[in-house]
Amino acid sequence: MIEFPAHPITPIGIIHSCYPQKFGIPRQPGLVKSSTGRLALLPPCDREEMVRGLDAFSHLWILFLFHGAVAEGWRPMVRPPWLGGQKRVGVFASRSPHRPNFMGLSVVRLMGIRREKKGLFLELAELDLLDQTPVFDIKPYVPYSDAVAGAHGGTIPPPGMVPREVLFTDEAEESCSIYEQRTGRQLRALITETLEQDPRPASQRRRAREYGMALWEVNVRWQAEGEGFLVVRIEGVEKGE
Numbered sequence: 001m002i003e004f005p006a007h008p009i010t011p012i013g014i015i016h017s018c019y020p021q022k023f024g025i026p027r028q029p030g031l032v033k034s035s036t037g038r039l040a041l042l043p044p045c046d047r048e049e050m051v052r053g054l055d056a057f058s059h060l061w062i063l064f065l066f067h068g069a070v071a072e073g074w075r076p077m078v079r080p081p082w083l084g085g086q087k088r089v090g091v092f093a094s095r096s097p098h099r100p101n102f103m104g105l106s107v108v109r110l111m112g113i114r115r116e117k118k119g120l121f122l123e124l125a126e127l128d129l130l131d132q133t134p135v136f137d138i139k140p141y142v143p144y145s146d147a148v149a150g151a152h153g154g155t156i157p158p159p160g161m162v163p164r165e166v167l168f169t170d171e172a173e174e175s176c177s178i179y180e181q182r183t184g185r186q187l188r189a190l191i192t193e194t195l196e197q198d199p200r201p202a203s204q205r206r207r208a209r210e211y212g213m214a215l216w217e218v219n220v221r222w223q224a225e226g227e228g229f230l231v232v233r234i235e236g237v238e239k240g241e
């Protein structure tokens with residue numbers, strides 16, 4: 001047995017994101033520019049001096065727990081979505097949440113740092129994180145070293161090469177406007193960019209059906225329409241004053 005100092009790790013903060021459920025979350029950060037949220041720093045890490053200087057950076061590394069995958073466990077091999085859900089690779093050759101220790105790593109955009117009565121918050125965008133994700137560490141993204149020129153991505157292709165049109169019914173359009181006025185959040189852009197990534201599992205792409213996708217506190221109902229998508233309606237938006 002190799003000896004090392006025992007060191008329990010506890011979260012330094014919790015993510016509040018636009019994705020309350022796993023379905024619809026993009027496969028990597030940066031794919032959906034409008035996916036926003038905030039990291040609420042927890043004591044003793046909610047002190048302003050601990051983030052002093054961080055606002056000089058546009059992006060951060062977030063090291064987190066795939067808390068929503070723990071109950072499902074992990075396997076030595078996985079079927080990643082970029083292989084159409086058919087072929088298997090080793091879990092360590094994948095970015096699957098179902099891995100030993102369930103550790104996740106994402107580069108996210110830092111929009112600002114806010115001190116409020118309720119605590120200290122990092123405002124974030126370009127997220128691929130489930131709401132309530134526990135965060136263990138944050139580090140500034142350092143392009144000269146972290147962006148490796150000439151690196152090749154194994155067999156993982158960049159997704160979303162097929163441009164997909166996202167249309168809204170009048171009813172869905174109206175719900176977006178009402179929601180945006182009430183909250184100041186860019187719901188329409190979030191829906192469009194999230195659907196452009198085609199969240200459907202590879203096995204279901206041939207089936208005609210309506211999907212429900214939770215974003216913030218609303219439920220977006222949509223279906224495939226030709227090569228694109230139609231947003232049918234948005235449930236949970238209070239109409240009228």
Ligand code: SAH
Nearest residue numbers: 025026066067068069095104105129130133
């Ligand atoms: N950038 C990260 C995550 C890649 S996997 C990494 O490479 O480690 C991205 C998927 O993780 C998303 O599609 C979402 O379904 C899932 N996910 C995000 N946060 C999660 C969480 N807290 N628990 C379980 N799954 C999560």
